[in-house]
Amino acid sequence: MSDLILYVGNKNYSSWSLRPWLALEGCGVPFEDVVIPFDFPAGNPEIHKISPTGRVPVLYHGDVRVWESLAIIEYVAELFPEAGLWPQDAVERAAARSYSMEMLSGFRALRGACPMNIRRAVAAIDLPNGVMDDVSRIETIWREALARSGGPFLFGRFTAVDAMFAPVVNRFEIYDMTSDPVSRAYMKAVKTHPAFQKWQAAALEETWIVPEDEA
Ligand SMILES: N[C@@H](CCC(=O)N[C@@H](CS)C(=O)NCC(=O)O)C(=O)O
Numbered sequence: 001m002s003d004l005i006l007y008v009g010n011k012n013y014s015s016w017s018l019r020p021w022l023a024l025e026g027c028g029v030p031f032e033d034v035v036i037p038f039d040f041p042a043g044n045p046e047i048h049k050i051s052p053t054g055r056v057p058v059l060y061h062g063d064v065r066v067w068e069s070l071a072i073i074e075y076v077a078e079l080f081p082e083a084g085l086w087p088q089d090a091v092e093r094a095a096a097r098s099y100s101m102e103m104l105s106g107f108r109a110l111r112g113a114c115p116m117n118i119r120r121a122v123a124a125i126d127l128p129n130g131v132m133d134d135v136s137r138i139e140t141i142w143r144e145a146l147a148r149s150g151g152p153f154l155f156g157r158f159t160a161v162d163a164m165f166a167p168v169v170n171r172f173e174i175y176d177m178t179s180d181p182v183s184r185a186y187m188k189a190v191k192t193h194p195a196f197q198k199w200q201a202a203a204l205e206e207t208w209i210v211p212e213d214e215a
Contacts, residue, residue, distance in 0.1 A: 004031035004076070007201035009047075009056045009201035010037050011214045015116040017057045018199060020072040023163035026082040026195035029076055040209040070104050073160045087155040090134070096154070096161040099141050101166045110134035114175050115213040116167040118203035124176040125139075125215050138168055139183050146182060152189040166190055 008017035020135065024031050029189045036056060051067055059066045059075065066075045077085040086093045087194065109130030121184050142165075144155035153162045169190045171177050190196055 002030040002032050003062060004029070004079075005060045006031050006072070007047075007058045007060070008033050008034045008207050009036060010206055010210065011141065011199055012208070013116060013208050013210050014038070015068045015111075015170075016055070016183050016188060019069040020076070020107070020164075020165050022195050023073045023160040023199065024076055024125075024168050025087055026108050026158045026163060026193060027080075027085050027160070029080050029085075031159055033061055034069050037173045037206075037208050039210060053131055070100060070164070073100075073163070077160065082158070085160045087159055092155055095145070097155070098177060100161050101143065102137075102141070103119070103168070106132060107134040107138065107168075110138075110168070110171065113215070114171045114177075115166050115215055116170050117163055117213060118170060118200055120174045120214075122176050127177075135172070135177055137190060138165070138180065141165075142186050143182050146186060148215040151186065154186075158193060158195075162190060162193075164169075166196060168195070 004024075006021060008014055008021055011017070012159070021033060036044055036050070038044050038047065047056055048054045052065075053067055055067070057069055059071060059072045061075075062078070066072050073085060077083070087096050109128065110207045113128050113131050114125070142154065149156040153159065154165070155161065172183065172187060173191070178184065
């Protein structure tokens, strides 16, 4: 039994939960997960019992509680340095963190209009202003990193920054947002990664419907 417990939201919808979950799973860090669905109109009161923000993800490690997706990744990266959550090279690590921070703090138009939804069938939707600017910046990041590393992941092997962008891979896919061959190859690498497949299989088992996340 692992002493790391990661509380996550619905695997079908919870993009912020997917990020640390995938970083840990994809880098071979032992942990357990507990799903707390947000299928209540006013939010699930259970989330408030375990999270200071009333949001997931939250990590428990004995008495230590860490919230916010990127803070969780950083905590676990320090706990398991050999797992290689970040690139080993300091300059590459700085770039990976910069991209991850862009994801955490930006791309609001895309995130607002195009919710992650693992089980959704592929279908384009009308996109409000700003969404394609976000798509363009993300594709520039991917192109830049993949050209430097040679792929198949942004920094060669799978790292936390790929986990940070994994919900975007789902969004690009289900809303049919790109035909760029470099993006498509990267999306395929993420979607076929065993850790992503494991999350996807669990998401497909879920039956909760969250109407506001059904674009
Ligand atoms: N900045 C936070 C965002 C967390 C967040 O917004 N989580 C959503 C799920 S993806 C949530 O808990 N929603 C529940 C609710 O609003 O009731 C992070 O990076 O962890």
